Amino acid sequence: MNFNPYSFLNKSILFIVLGLFFSCASKKDIVYYQNIDAINTSQNIASYEVKIQPDDLLMIIVSAEDPEIAIPFNLSTISTQNSSNLQLATGQQTIQSYLVDRSGNIEFPVLGKLQVGGLSRTEVLQLLKDKVGVYIKNPIINLRITNFKISLQGEVNVPGTYSVASERVTLIEALSMAKDLTIYGKRHNILIIREMNGVKSYNRVDITKADFINSPFYYLAQNDVVYVQPNNVKVNASAVGPNTSVIISAVSLLITISVLLFK
Template identity: 45%
Template sequence: MKIKLVTVILATILLTSCKTSNEITYFQDIDKYSSEQLTKQNVNYEAKISPDDQLSIFVSSVDPNAVAIFNLPLTSYLAPGEANVVATPTIHTYLVDNKGNIDFPILGSLHVAGMTRGELSDMLKEKISVYAKSPLVTVQIQNFKVSVLGEVNKPGTITIPNERVSILDAIGLAGDLTIYGERRNVVVIRDINGKKEFHRFDLTSSQMLNSPYYYLQQNDIVYVEPNKARRGNSQYSQNNQFNVSVASTIVSAISVLASLTIALLVK
């Protein structure tokens, strides 16, 4: 009888262990696919410029004087609480307005929303070529950021120094999922022309590597929902808090009644 009981306990432990491993291991089926199958889709990670983006645009040429008028001036500023002006000058950025436009020197108002950095660079080179010979244009998105929320070790907003960031990069920068993160249902929320789009990832499946949402866009939100264990613990904690609160109220009431009874008896 004891041997049977021990066998049942060991079997239960093994089954629980396997289930836990299946719930937290990434890319469980990766050995089923070849590298060609996992990269069959040509995923484009180039970010599209959108309203409220801050763009730095620098124009250079063989004749610097010819393109100087197209570059915003470098400025030094006084930081809050500092007595001395910051020694390293900074360049101003172009803020894309809510209509998707920027005001560019000489060229005036330009519609840039929906373009990639490369497309905007090509457009500016073509227009500036009228004024300067063989211009080179460098465009950067200065406020490229994503937010990672939910069951990760370091939730928050992450500033990305370049535009190539995958969902795995973002999760890594957020300290990876906690043990309570639901790996099979990670949500990416994206704003496209004022409309919200949602896409769900299963981190246990290698097919996520082929998703068009694998590379994130600026202002994307990654949300990792809690798994059943976390939700169960949360409910248990809430019930415990409620029970403690009720018990505390009852004890307080009994204490008050006891004090009143003693005071009446003394009189």
């Protein structure tokens, strides 16, 4: 049987290149919720509420049976112009928001400074009802965080910052907003950066195991940052990519020298 050094060279290069770009991925690294049938869903999830934080913008509206009585407890509205054609410009009324300061306080009409930082939405509503109730019988109070947002980075298909209207979003919903993870994302090591009361925490979540549904990070808080780390295939590809031609040339040279020496 004749030995063809050039055929051997071509096949060797092919196997080397394939080895650089492909590696085996097991089911346990890709599939979500693998043990979901074996866990018990926590009852605390249903009652989850975000906590008010510094820099939150709160829209608070106080209503009463007599609208005139509630006026002093509401911020005034401002008019804005929305139109590209000045001749057709129309005015729009926008309700002003309360900015939670670094100490967790807001300045509320009539009531003055109120400490709301660290309280849940329900707790703030109760606080306002108690204080406004001194002046208005059975006040109706609506509260909403208007700048609730989360950021997704790394190995997701559409990274970016997303506004959330509901004030209640799960990690899975957030990843769905970003069109899910890429195939290169580490599903068992997702980083969630969270700031509470001025202190940042760094937390890891494994979405291949359904246990995370009962964790404090199943629901995201406002301003959370979700980072999906690339797996080894992506890391190796990024390192090899710019130098692929050099590596192939070097390997080719070594194989050629070997063929000539042992011919």
